[in-house]
Amino acid sequence: MEGDGVLMDYIKNTISDIPTEYIEDYKQNWLKCKLKDSKDILTITEKLKKLGLRSISTISPTDFPNENKIEMNYFFEDLQNRKNCWVKCDIPREFDKCKIDSITPIMPSANWHEREAYSMFGVDFINHPDLRPIIVSQDYYGKAPYRADFDWRAHEANQLNNLKAIVDDFKSDESKNEKILDPLGSDTMLNWGPTHPASGPIRLKVHCDGEKVISVDPEIGYVWRALEDLVTRKDFIGAIVAVERLCFMDNINSMTGYCMAVEEIAGVEITPFAKWMRVLLGECARVSSHFMGLGNFFNTMGLHTLMLWNMDVREYFLDVLESYSGARIATAAIEPGGVRYPLDISIFKELQAAIDKFDSVIGDIEAIFVKNPTMKLRASKVGIISKNEAIDFALSGPVARASGVKTDIRLDEPYAAYNEVKMDYITAQNGSAADRFRVIFEELKQSVDIIRQAKQKIEEGVASGEFDPQKDHMVKVPKKLPAGEAISRVEWARGEVLMHLVTTEKAKSPYRLKMRAPSFNHTMMLNRLLADKTLSDIPLVFGSMYICQGDLDR
Amino acid sequence: MIDAFISGFLFPGVLYALVWTVGLFWFFRKFMAPLHKRVGPYYNGPHGSYQTLFDLSKLWTKESITPTGVNPYLFSTMPLIAVIVAMLPNVVIPWTNNGPLLNTPYGLLILVVLVGIEPFLLFLIGFGSDNKYSFLGAIRVLTQAISFETAFFLSALAPALLFSTLNLSKIVESVSFVSFLILLPSLILYFISLLGLLEQPPFNIPDAEQEVVYGFMTEYSGTGYFMLQLAKFVEFMAVFAGAGTLFMGAYRGIFFDSYLWFFIKMVSIAVIMITIRAATPRITMEQMLHFSWRYLVPLSLLNLAWVMFAKAMIFTGV
Numbered sequence: 001m002e003g004d005g006v007l008m009d010y011i012k013n014t015i016s017d018i019p020t021e022y023i024e025d026y027k028q029n030w031l032k033c034k035l036k037d038s039k040d041i042l043t044i045t046e047k048l049k050k051l052g053l054r055s056i057s058t059i060s061p062t063d064f065p066n067e068n069k070i071e072m073n074y075f076f077e078d079l080q081n082r083k084n085c086w087v088k089c090d091i092p093r094e095f096d097k098c099k100i101d102s103i104t105p106i107m108p109s110a111n112w113h114e115r116e117a118y119s120m121f122g123v124d125f126i127n128h129p130d131l132r133p134i135i136v137s138q139d140y141y142g143k144a145p146y147r148a149d150f151d152w153r154a155h156e157a158n159q160l161n162n163l164k165a166i167v168d169d170f171k172s173d174e175s176k177n178e179k180i181l182d183p184l185g186s187d188t189m190l191n192w193g194p195t196h197p198a199s200g201p202i203r204l205k206v207h208c209d210g211e212k213v214i215s216v217d218p219e220i221g222y223v224w225r226a227l228e229d230l231v232t233r234k235d236f237i238g239a240i241v242a243v244e245r246l247c248f249m250d251n252i253n254s255m256t257g258y259c260m261a262v263e264e265i266a267g268v269e270i271t272p273f274a275k276w277m278r279v280l281l282g283e284c285a286r287v288s289s290h291f292m293g294l295g296n297f298f299n300t301m302g303l304h305t306l307m308l309w310n311m312d313v314r315e316y317f318l319d320v321l322e323s324y325s326g327a328r329i330a331t332a333a334i335e336p337g338g339v340r341y342p343l344d345i346s347i348f349k350e351l352q353a354a355i356d357k358f359d360s361v362i363g364d365i366e367a368i369f370v371k372n373p374t375m376k377l378r379a380s381k382v383g384i385i386s387k388n389e390a391i392d393f394a395l396s397g398p399v400a401r402a403s404g405v406k407t408d409i410r411l412d413e414p415y416a417a418y419n420e421v422k423m424d425y426i427t428a429q430n431g432s433a434a435d436r437f438r439v440i441f442e443e444l445k446q447s448v449d450i451i452r453q454a455k456q457k458i459e460e461g462v463a464s465g466e467f468d469p470q471k472d473h474m475v476k477v478p479k480k481l482p483a484g485e486a487i488s489r490v491e492w493a494r495g496e497v498l499m500h501l502v503t504t505e506k507a508k509s510p511y512r513l514k515m516r517a518p519s520f521n522h523t524m525m526l527n528r529l530l531a532d533k534t535l536s537d538i539p540l541v542f543g544s545m546y547i548c549q550g551d552l553d554r
Numbered sequence: 555m556i557d558a559f560i561s562g563f564l565f566p567g568v569l570y571a572l573v574w575t576v577g578l579f580w581f582f583r584k585f586m587a588p589l590h591k592r593v594g595p596y597y598n599g600p601h602g603s604y605q606t607l608f609d610l611s612k613l614w615t616k617e618s619i620t621p622t623g624v625n626p627y628l629f630s631t632m633p634l635i636a637v638i639v640a641m642l643p644n645v646v647i648p649w650t651n652n653g654p655l656l657n658t659p660y661g662l663l664i665l666v667v668l669v670g671i672e673p674f675l676l677f678l679i680g681f682g683s684d685n686k687y688s689f690l691g692a693i694r695v696l697t698q699a700i701s702f703e704t705a706f707f708l709s710a711l712a713p714a715l716l717f718s719t720l721n722l723s724k725i726v727e728s729v730s731f732v733s734f735l736i737l738l739p740s741l742i743l744y745f746i747s748l749l750g751l752l753e754q755p756p757f758n759i760p761d762a763e764q765e766v767v768y769g770f771m772t773e774y775s776g777t778g779y780f781m782l783q784l785a786k787f788v789e790f791m792a793v794f795a796g797a798g799t800l801f802m803g804a805y806r807g808i809f810f811d812s813y814l815w816f817f818i819k820m821v822s823i824a825v826i827m828i829t830i831r832a833a834t835p836r837i838t839m840e841q842m843l844h845f846s847w848r849y850l851v852p853l854s855l856l857n858l859a860w861v862m863f864a865k866a867m868i869f870t871g872v
Contacts, residue, residue: 190686198764211690211839300764301835302755308590374756374835535690536838539764 007083011051015085018044029082029413030487035089038072038100044087045076045103053078053085055394056103059113060500060514061121063148068093070121072100073500075487075516079391079400079407086487095122095144102128109394112524120146135221135553137162138169146229186210190535194222198300198539201549204526211534216527224553231513236262236481239510241332243499246517247550248329249289250493252282252321254551255334258513260415260488261501262336266477273461273472274338275417280454281324281333282416282490283447284317284351287358289493290444293546297437298369300543301378306369313361316354323347337477343469345462351455358448370441379434383529383541386431393525396518397495399545402439403431409491420457421450433544440546480506494518494546517551561655566644575787580606581821582828589832610780618776624684632682633774633781636675640785643668643792646722648804651811653723661722665796666710669751672789673699676760679782680770691769694760694839695753701846702750702757705743708854712740712861713800722799729803736864739857741801745823746850748793750842752786754827756834757842794820 008031012023019036026032035041057075064071074087091100102125104111112134114125119133122144133141139162144150155162177189190206193199201222207214227246231239243258244251256278263270291314295307318328324347325333325340333340369375385395390403400407406425410418426442428435461467483505489498495518502512522545529541563569580595580603587594595602620626646661648654654661673695680692714720716736717728750757761769771782798804798819807815837845 188686197767210693298835302758302762302764303833303835305590305832308592312591368833372835374837377841378835378837534838534840536759536762536765536836 007081011048011053011083011085014051015044015047018047026086027413030084030086032086033088035087038089038091041072041074041087041089041103042101042106045074045106048076048085048087049106051078051083052081053083054107054391055079056107056110056113057084057394057496057498058500058514058516059110059117060512060516061117061123062502062512062514063093063121063146065093065148070098070123072117072123073514074103075498075500077394079394079396079405082412091123098122099124099126101126102131104128108392109521109524112520116520120144122147135224137166137221137224139163139165141165145226152229187214192216192538198542202523202547202552204538204542206530206535206538208535211536213530213533213535213538216530216538218523218526220523220549221553223549227554228513228515231510233509235479235508236336236477236510239513240335241330243513243515244330244332245550246497246515246554247289247494247519247548249292249548249550250282250285251329251331252278252285252334253490253492254497254515255332256282256416257488257490257492257497257499258501259334259336260490261486261499261513262481263477264486264488265481265484265501265503266336268337268475268477270338270475271467271472272417273343273458273467273469274474276454276458276461276467277339277343277473278334278416279418279421280351280451280458281321281331281339283451283454284320284354285331286447286493287444287451288314288317288321290440290447293440293493294365294369294437294444297433297440297540297543298375300539301375306365309361309365313354313357316350316357320347320351320354323350335474338472338474340473342471342473343458345459345469348455348459351451355448355452355455362445366441370438375437376434379437379540379544380430380432382533382537383433383436383544384431385525385529389525389528390431394521395495395525396521397492397546398439398443399436399495399518399522401426402428402436404429407496409489409496413489415488415490417454417457421453423450433540436544436546480508483507492518492551494548494551495522497551515551515554517554519545519547519549519552522547523552566647566649566655568641571641571644571784571788571791574791575784576606576610578787578790578824579610579783581824585825585828586832589829610783613780613783614777616776618774618778621684621773624682624773628678628682629773630778632675632679633778633785636672636679636785637781637788639668639671639675640788640792643795647792647795647799648723648726649795649816650805650813657721657723659719659721662710662714662720662725662800665722665792666707669706669789669792669796670699670703672785673703673751676770679774683770683773685773687767688770688772691760691762691766691772694766695770697839698750698753698757698760698842701843702747702850705846705850705854706747706751708851708858709740709743709747710796710800712737712858715858715861716865726799726804726806729801729806732868734801734803736861736868737801739860741797743850743854743857744797744801745826747854748797748823749827749830750846752790752793752827755831756837758836759839759842762836790824791820794823797823 011031018040021034021036023033053076055077057077060073062071069090070093072089076085091098102114104114114128115134117123118131119136125131181187187209190208192204192206194201194203203219205217227242230242240255244255246254291310295310298306321331322328325331385403387404390400390405404427408425423446426439426446428439462469481503483503485502487500489496498516500514501510504511530538561567584594595605598604620629643665645655646664676695677692680688713725717725753760774782798816802819805811805813805816
């Protein structure tokens with residue numbers, strides 16, 4: 001840990017010749033600085049890249065109409081060495097002046113994040129290689145729906161024309177395909193989704209020649225619910241229902257992330273008991289997510305047995321969530337200030353039943369599916385991501401770890417009670433689809449091990465009177481928060497979730513919440529992974545990237 | 555006249571094919587369920603056995619949608635032709651000890667040719683659907699058929715070589731325990747190519763739902779889809795019956811000869827097929843081609859050599 005401080009100072013010195021309003025330490029592993037001039041963004045990006053901060057987690061604009069500015073937030077990360085940098089700068093708000101240099105040529109991971117900022121806030125990125133709108137449908141093009149002065153009601157009132165815009169765009173897209181493809185050749189454009197047995201609500205425009213894939217262009221946004229805007233209309237507690245809908249598979253950890261940001265602004269420290277409960281519930285949710293992920297991987301190869309076997313075990317973990325919160329999927333169990341409900345210690349019997357069930361079947365699953373020779377034959381040579389690629393494209397979670405990147409927020413930036421949990425990085429070396437499958441499987445075992453630790457700790461704490469399960473679950477968080485800004489990171493089932501929360505003085509609801517979700521970066525990789533492969537590899541690689549459309553679109 | 559009516563519509567004709575389809579469909583679902591840790595059809599009838607009947611009757615009364623841009627006559631008649639062609643092998647198979655409906659010296663030839671035509675019909679079905687996924691699936695059907703038919707024909711040829719006849723009744727009569735052992739490698743090869751020909755895992759490449767959206771079946775709904783499913787299950791019957799006839803002595807059994815023995819033999823092949831289905835993921839096109847031409851076809855040729863050797867050295871009695 002001492003080494004980190006030295007590294008931070010080194011970074012501070014290196015970027016100190018760029019004119020900044022301030023450079024300050026933030027949290028354990030972060031440096032926060034604000035540029036005086038937005039033109040310096042390229043310089044600082046290059047410098048940070050040389051220092052090893054090669055990944056950009058996300059780009060989050062915040063709209064301040066009263067001050068007539070848009071504040072840009074860049075989150076630079078070094079995935080392996082626990083040093084990160086938060087760079088801010090202001091740009092003008094008028095549409096024609098709202099411009100900043102694109103950092104995509106330097107950091108490829110910024111590509112889609114810049115496109116998102118362009119679609120949602122109308123920020124123009126100069127020299128971006130492919131600045132098309134993303135996520136939003138055609139009727140929102142050029143309208144910047146996340147700006148504070150966007151009138152949603154007026155937009156909704158114009159529904160017929162909106163639909164027309166979408167249809168017209170689809171038709172022009174279709175006729176364009178006719179022109180660019182040779183009518184005598186065998187090239188074709190396949191719509192892999194949004195209504196495809198294996199796609200889920202995403203559309204991959206697959207340009208292929210017979211069975212061979214030439215390029216893949218993902219079109220996302222089919223389940224865009226504008227969650228980041230939705231939270232601003234709710235109070236700080238009500239916002240958790242929007243946050244947990246990032247993806248229902250692992251709803252607990254995304255709420256934990258949001259609540260940590262709220263608690264930081266409110267200056268509240270939660271009780272150790274609540275911290276352990278967050279670990280316990282979070283790992284239950286991770287187990288339920290990983291089970292679905294593993295099953296889905298085999299589904300893409302036409303074998304549904306694993307999914308059904310997994311669902312059988314998963315139900316037991318959902319039972320625990322249900323007994324605690326009353327809901328199996330959307331639990332709303334984590335709240336700013338702790339966890340929502342007092343703990344009835346008798347649900348630990350159900351938890352023990354879940355662990356026993358897990359222990360009884362995990363051996364069979366490993367023998368039949370993880371060691372399956374046909375699976376290895378297919379999956380160990382496709383979807384290969386090198387370690388450098390994983391870092392450059394800011395991949396996270398099991399996908400990055402399968403490529404040998406030692407990154408895990410639970411260890412890098414421990415939150416809740418993870419600093420007391422015994423665990424280690426689970427990595428693989430080759431970064432193929434089969435490696436990702438194995439990493440997720442090993443993490444499943446790790447999660448159950450963490451559940452055991454948390455269960456034991458809570459049981460001991462309750463027995464010794466250290467924890468009071470009826471009272472310790474919550475500390476009071478004021479309804480109105482001061483003006484402030486915070487980020488929080490959690491290791492979500494699918495990777496890193498970064499929450500950037502902005503509040504105004506005496507606010508009852510968030511002013512801006514940016515949720516960085518891992519599937520966004522993972523989907524960005526699809527074209528690189530699938531070009532020159534065959535149609536059979538599309539579902540397999542897609543499934544192995546552990547993508548959830550919920551957090552892809554938000 | 556009445557005989558022709560009975561054999562055409564009851565046994566081994568249309569009704570038999572329908573009952574077999576409904577029964578096997580139910581058996582597939584019910585047998586697959588415990589492997590999946592599920593219950594399967596449950597509510598309708600004993601052990602949910604009416605469920606498939608209801609499903610199929612629902613399918614054939616539903617609206618069939620014909621997409622614009624296709625030839626409607628071709629689109630709706632092709633599934634019917636597929637069913638008829640799949641049913642035709644029934645006439646040459648010796649179901650009971652009365653022998654087959656059509657007792658011909660070329661029974662085996664008729665069987666393999668009729669089984670071999672089916673993939674081409676499926677290709678036409680996919681080709682006529684005017685859908686990109688159907689077309690891709692159709693091409694896959696052809697590729698796979700070409701790859702597996704060679705091995706299928708060669709392994710089906712082995713009993714004919716051993717017993718020096720193409721007459722299926724004579725083959726059945728000649729089968730003994732010794733000949734079963736000699737033909738065991740042929741049976742295994744026949745079974746593997748059967749998986750490929752019937753598009754079963756790990757070779758369910760042409761109708762892979764995750765890749766090409768059920769391939770040639772994408773555009774079919776209602777009656778058309780029902781016909782295709784019927785054709786598929788009747789095809790199962792023909793190929794299973796082929797295995798039973800060629801290698802396992804069809805209706806012949808212990809203590810008494812009856813259709814029951816034939817049925818048990820066919821169902822045991824189905825059981826192995828479903829078990830493989832529940833435990834094996836799909837392989838890719840290239841791996842299938844690689845497997846078929848590098849291993850399966852050469853092994854089938856070697857197998858023929860073994861059968862001829864065995865005929866000369868061990869099986870001289872016949």
